[in-house]
Amino acid sequence: MSSITDKITTILKGLFPESVSLHEPVFGGNEWDYVKQCLDTGWVSSAGKFVDRFEGQLAEFTGSEHVVATINGTAALHICLQLAGVQQDDEVLIPPLTFVATANAVKYCGGIPHFVDSNEKTLGVDPEKLESHLKEVAVIRSGVCVNKITERPIKALVVVHTFGHPVDLDPIVKICHYYKLKLVEDAAESLGSYYKGHHTGNWGILSALSFNGNKVITTGGGGAILTQDKKLAEQAKHLTTTAKVSHKWAYIHNCIAYNYRLPNINAALGCAQLEQLPQFLTEKRLLAKKYIKVFSGVEGVVSFIEPSYARSNYWMNVLLFDKECVNDLEITLKQTNDQGIMTRPAWNLLHTLPMFENCPRSGLETAESLATRLLNLPSSPILGMPYS
């Protein structure tokens, strides 16, 4: 039996004597009241006051000019990429260490994921490696970035604020500007995370949030598109509402579009959840602090700590195993889960999945290393509440 595993299990059992899940939603506010209002009035579906209210409150919280609520985060990403101009056979730079939705959304537009490496200090796209990779493979022709090897345009970069931790946006914005790439932020995990004092999701031309059941706040299922651009916001609204042209009675639709609206009943949940978001964030940061403290004495592992420029929501806490201790990770996963403590490994890197294995890529050494060394710890906000 590995001693690292025993130490970690003992510490987690000390914190959580009962079984504990990875991330559970908390419904401690006005959820019942707002959902009941939907049922009482009959406004449960694609129209109603809670959608507008939710969008307005999200805009206020994130500091984003425009917010369009969607049926889920994946749909939001799909529309972000379509509006970023991603078309058939365009390449889109993305990290491999992310949830599969990031790559799927590229595919929905007919695009091709092009994987770039991550940074150990941020868990997200590494600006230095991105730049040296582009120097090697990219050339600008008539204002378009082209992959010299595949001869396909490289249209966009999607950065992911992995587990809620912001990537280093400033150098990334510069690189996108130089290489004429549209920047999209997959901010699905980073509601309540700030880069240099400003909320994530405000650097890309468009950004996507998710309110799935395991995210910082939940609407059951749901997502949102953030943008500063009024025109893009209008287009996003149009594309997510079957391109219906407003008319008193006629059914006029002027392009192929999607039914990606967030139902009012889900938005009602979202309004109640947003009211509790500041408290969730406080609790999540307290939990992170607690983890950092209790694991500081364990040799062979380190707690992931927010980058210095960031204030992170610590959506999902991460324990990183030293390179020499990767074998202990598998044993730790087994032992903790056997004892009712839900821990999880990193996602399988997307370039290893069958549908993406032939996609272009840079060297992915850091992402590959992180994927073998990363353990997600139970991270529900309620776990951060001080015990009596």
Ligand SMILES: *Cc1c(COP(=O)(O)O)cnc(C)c1O
């Ligand atoms: C959750 C998530 C999504 C997708 O959101 P859904 O609401 O589940 O569709 C996309 N990207 C990342 C990084 C996510 O964590």
